[in-house]
Amino acid sequence: MRVTAGKTLAGLALAGYFILALLLLAVLARHRGGEPVAPAQPVAFPHTVHAGRLKLACTFCHVFAERFPRAGMPPLATCMTCHRSIAVERPEVRKLLAHVERQEPVVWQRVHTLPGHVYFTHKRHVRAGIDCAACHGGVAQMERVKRVRPLTMGWCVTCHRLRGAPTDCATCHK
Ligand code: HEC
Ligand code: HEC
Numbered sequence: 643m644r645v646t647a648g649k650t651l652a653g654l655a656l657a658g659y660f661i662l663a664l665l666l667l668a669v670l671a672r673h674r675g676g677e678p679v680a681p682a683q684p685v686a687f688p689h690t691v692h693a694g695r696l697k698l699a700c701t702f703c704h705v706f707a708e709r710f711p712r713a714g715m716p717p718l719a720t721c722m723t724c725h726r727s728i729a730v731e732r733p734e735v736r737k738l739l740a741h742v743e744r745q746e747p748v749v750w751q752r753v754h755t756l757p758g759h760v761y762f763t764h765k766r767h768v769r770a771g772i773d774c775a776a777c778h779g780g781v782a783q784m785e786r787v788k789r790v791r792p793l794t795m796g797w798c799v800t801c802h803r804l805r806g807a808p809t810d811c812a813t814c815h816k
């Protein structure tokens with residue numbers, strides 16, 4: 643009897659560890675698959691105001707998206723077309739103005755990144771009529787930009803299959 647009970651306990655403990663390991667793997671897989679990531683920014687720039695309320699075009703600030711691999715970040719001069727006079731008392735705008743005074747660009751934290759061995763280009767996607775939201779979600783409604791797509795190879799390749807875009811390895815790995 644005692645031996646069987648011992649075996650049962652050992653079995654239960656083993657099953658417990660197994661389940662724990664599975665849970666851990668699931669958490670890791672989710673993390674790899676891209677949990678929403680939303681780093682804090684040195685100046686709390688609200689897309690809700692600029693792309694939402696003011697309805698500025700995405701490419702007003704991300705000027706390279708239609709022509710180059712990278713979409714690009716706006717220089718301070720772009721901000722200053724308005725913030726020389728608008729909302730200059732707001733704490734976050736004051737931070738911006740302090741950067742301008744020191745002639746020191748704001749170092750924005752990256753939200754979306756791919757490993758170095760992957761080639762991606764905005765130009766081809768934007769010119770093919772794929773909306774920014776297909777890959778970035780509703781940025782105009784985001785108080786702080788977050789990553790809402792996994793950016794995994796499976797994600798890229800699934801869309802390429804659906805849209806008849808190339809899926810050979812050299813397309814994305816040079
Ligand atoms: C076309 C004009 C325009 C441009 C260009 C512009 N902004 Fe603004 N910004 C505004 C307006 C209007 C507001 C809102 C003021 C209000 O709510 O009364 C604002 C608000 C803000 C706020 C304060 C939000 C808050 O509620 O505290 C920050 C921070 C900000 N902008 C940063 C930036 C940065 C950084 C850039 C450049 C990347 C930029 N803005 C470019 C017009 C502009
Ligand atoms: C007034 C300028 C301005 C406009 C208009 C604007 N953005 Fe931005 N965008 C910024 C700035 C500044 C940052 C960096 C700070 C941040 O993440 O909020 C940024 C960051 C981003 C990022 C994150 C970049 C990364 O590191 O991965 C994405 C994606 C993005 N914008 C997409 C959009 C889209 C889509 C639109 C239109 C719906 C848009 N932006 C309109 C200024 C702008």
Ligand code: HEC
Nearest residue numbers: 700704707712713714715754755756762767772773774777
């Ligand atoms: C097919 C998917 C896709 C579309 C469509 C797309 N992006 Fe991106 N975007 C990405 C990926 C992937 C990255 C990360 C690229 C990297 O790390 O090399 C990225 C990065 C960015 C960045 C930060 C780095 C940079 O390129 O400067 C900004 C800003 C951005 N996108 C804005 C936009 C805007 C604005 C649009 C629409 C005009 C847009 N994106 C359309 C997938 C997309």
Ligand code: HEC
Nearest residue numbers: 761762763766770772776797798801802805807808813814
């Ligand atoms: C929402 C759909 C979609 C997603 C997501 C997507 N792509 Fe694409 N991609 C396309 C389409 C459609 C084309 C073909 C555009 C054209 O006809 O010029 C394309 C073209 C490309 C090209 C140019 C191919 C060539 O002929 O040289 C590259 C490189 C590329 N994609 C890389 C990526 C990578 C890397 C990712 C993931 C990070 C990605 N794409 C995600 C739809 C997508």
Ligand code: HEC
Nearest residue numbers: 756757760793794795796798799802808809810811813814
């Ligand atoms: C449409 C774009 C695209 C195509 C086509 C593509 N890949 Fe990838 N690949 C990616 C992206 C994005 C990543 C990085 C994200 C990730 O690891 O899931 C990646 C990552 C990888 C990795 C690294 C995985 C890791 O765990 O770090 C290998 C290996 C790889 N790809 C091999 C291939 C091979 C082999 C092919 C052809 C059968 C191929 N890829 C086709 C986009 C692509």
